[in-house]
Amino acid sequence: MSSDFRSDVVVIGAGAVGTALKPFVLDVVSHAQFEQWLKPDQTRYVLTILAVPDTHIRLVAERIAKVLPDGNNAVIAHVSGLNGPDALHALQECGWNTAAMHPFQTFRNNRTTHVSGIGWGVEADDAAAVVIRTFIERTGGKMHHWHHLSQEQRLQYHAVAVAASNMLYACFDLAVSLAHHVGIPPEDFIPPIAQTTLDNVREALLNREGKVEFPVTGPLARGQFDDVLRQLQALPGAQQKQYAVLAMGLLDSLSDRFTNEQTEEIRNHLLKFIREQ
Known part of the structure; x- marks a missing residue:
């Protein structure tokens, strides 16, 4: 050039x-x-x-x-x-x-x-x-x-972009819906915690040695399964399935933290919420 x-x-x-x-x-x-x-x-x-x-x-x-x-x-x-x-x-x-x-x-x-x-x-x-x-x-x-x-490799490559961008909107859509339901302004509460999470992701990727370990927090990450179920039961019906589906994906990411029996137990509970909606 x-x-x-x-x-x-x-x-x-x-x-x-x-x-x-x-x-x-x-x-x-x-x-x-x-x-x-x-x-x-x-x-x-x-x-x-x-x-x-x-x-x-x-x-x-x-x-x-x-x-x-x-x-x-x-x-x-x-x-x-x-x-x-x-x-x-x-x-x-x-x-x-x-x-x-x-x-x-x-x-x-x-x-x-x-x-x-x-x-x-x-x-x-x-x-x-x-x-x-x-x-x-x-x-x-x-x-x-x-x-x-x-073609299979190309589809898998593009799925990386879909997962890293498009699918995040499902999380934000749920967060905004619940924020409105409990009466807090989503524009004040959601961007700061979302930005911190993205900063944590960037840091984990840049500093990784072998498998990436994301600093996931919250009741599911801590194995507080009863709290996860209580939270699900407290949600409006329209948001229960969405929360359960997202929690299922997070459970798969965190499964190595728990025994097979623990993972299977919480998975079955989440599936009930998904199927009932």
């Missing part, structure tokens, strides 16, 4: 991901601008990033391949975590070097998301990986490179 690396990179797609990458690229091409941008004499940039919805990746790739059939080994990558480079097969067939570069971050529409410091899962050959690594490092990110992932 040139000394002004932005002149060598273009993003197609002006959604949340494209907007987040805008400071690091020459141009972000929106849906409305795409056909005007796509012309036979268009420059083949060192790196073209397709930040379009997963359902549009193949369609956009086929459209580019039709107008720009000679890729001249320029690198083009999509940002989907669920698809590999084969989603760009039409471009690979006409001389483009195809790749997948997934930013491990949650992106929200109409809001610029920080990409500095995030991880990127990249599936590419060595030549494309060099180009992509240069771009990622200049955004302040960190690249993890695979030459090839099976």
